[in-house]
Amino acid sequence: MTDIPKLEWKGVSKRFDGPVLDGLDLSVAAGRSLVIIGGSGQGKSVTIKVAMGLVRPDAGQVLVDGEDLVGVSGASRRKLFERIGVLFQGAALFDSLSVWENVAFRLINADGVPRKEAKARAVEALGRVHLGAHVADSYPSELSGGMQKRVGLARAVVANPEIIFFDEPTTGLDPITSAAINELIVDQVKGLGCTAVSITHDLASARTIGDEIAMLHAGKIVWRGAPAELDRTDNPYVRQFVDGRADGPMASTV
Numbered sequence: 001m002t003d004i005p006k007l008e009w010k011g012v013s014k015r016f017d018g019p020v021l022d023g024l025d026l027s028v029a030a031g032r033s034l035v036i037i038g039g040s041g042q043g044k045s046v047t048i049k050v051a052m053g054l055v056r057p058d059a060g061q062v063l064v065d066g067e068d069l070v071g072v073s074g075a076s077r078r079k080l081f082e083r084i085g086v087l088f089q090g091a092a093l094f095d096s097l098s099v100w101e102n103v104a105f106r107l108i109n110a111d112g113v114p115r116k117e118a119k120a121r122a123v124e125a126l127g128r129v130h131l132g133a134h135v136a137d138s139y140p141s142e143l144s145g146g147m148q149k150r151v152g153l154a155r156a157v158v159a160n161p162e163i164i165f166f167d168e169p170t171t172g173l174d175p176i177t178s179a180a181i182n183e184l185i186v187d188q189v190k191g192l193g194c195t196a197v198s199i200t201h202d203l204a205s206a207r208t209i210g211d212e213i214a215m216l217h218a219g220k221i222v223w224r225g226a227p228a229e230l231d232r233t234d235n236p237y238v239r240q241f242v243d244g245r246a247d248g249p250m251a252s253t254v
């Protein structure tokens with residue numbers, strides 16, 4: 001047993017027009033699934049973008065197994081990010097590529113896997129999210145929103161990552177399809193034994209996929225607990241968010 005977290009944000013600050021992340025401290029143990037909730041514009045996307053190397057923080061560290069990924073470049077950067085998978089909001093599939101080419105994109109373009117082997121691995125990953133081999137040669141525009149999310153999930157897991165980020169995984173889906181996607185996420189995360197960090201507005205999704213929930217407000221974590229605690233805590237931020245009230249410590253951004 002080691003007590004080094006799998007992933008840790010340490011004193012991370014980021015400003016754009018104003019402060020977004022303000023000395024953010026957050027950590028996730030290996031094999032755990034953490035869901036970050038919070039109001040619009042509170043910095044959830046920036047938090048995971050910093051950990052995906054897409055946004056460089058002004059201050060602080062983002063540690064993977066204790067190794068800071070901020071400012072790492074070249075081969076070390078590639079090695080670090082090889083261990084990370086992402087399910088982007090809206091699945092973010094390339095329309096001009098077939099389903100299997102989308103799933104295998106990274107295998108072919110970053111990892112140099114031959115196309116035949118990459119296709120076999122893509123078909124296997126599609127199977128893991130209950131999409132048959134016949135879907136592999138179709139195009140994203142031919143699929144429903146729920147199927148597109150499954151393809152995005154297959155792409156996130158195809159390289160057997162150690163950490164997966166889920167960016168609003170159920171946005172735009174009906175409740176039944178959302179529930180199916182949530183179950184697939186749990187299956188995949190538990191099956192791979194990986195560490196997961198998700199951001200969502202969808203509390204049903206947060207409760208299903210999270211071992212722990214953290215609430216972000218004004219660039220800091222204001223509460224963290226198990227899903228069942230969401231209904232018991234008297235933390236005013238959590239209460240306002242869970243009860244869906246306009247009045248409370250968080251002003252509406254409308």
Ligand SMILES: Nc1ncnc2c1ncn2[C@@H]1O[C@H](COP(=O)(O)OP(=O)(O)OP(=O)(O)O)[C@@H](O)[C@H]1O
Binds near residue numbers: 038044
């Ligand atoms: N590239 C950028 N350039 C300028 N401002 C940015 C950029 N990215 C994010 N911001 C600002 O940072 C703040 C936090 O944005 P972020 O997208 O992280 O919020 P969020 O909590 O994910 O919100 P939502 O739930 O609405 O997606 C917002 O004010 C946003 O306008």
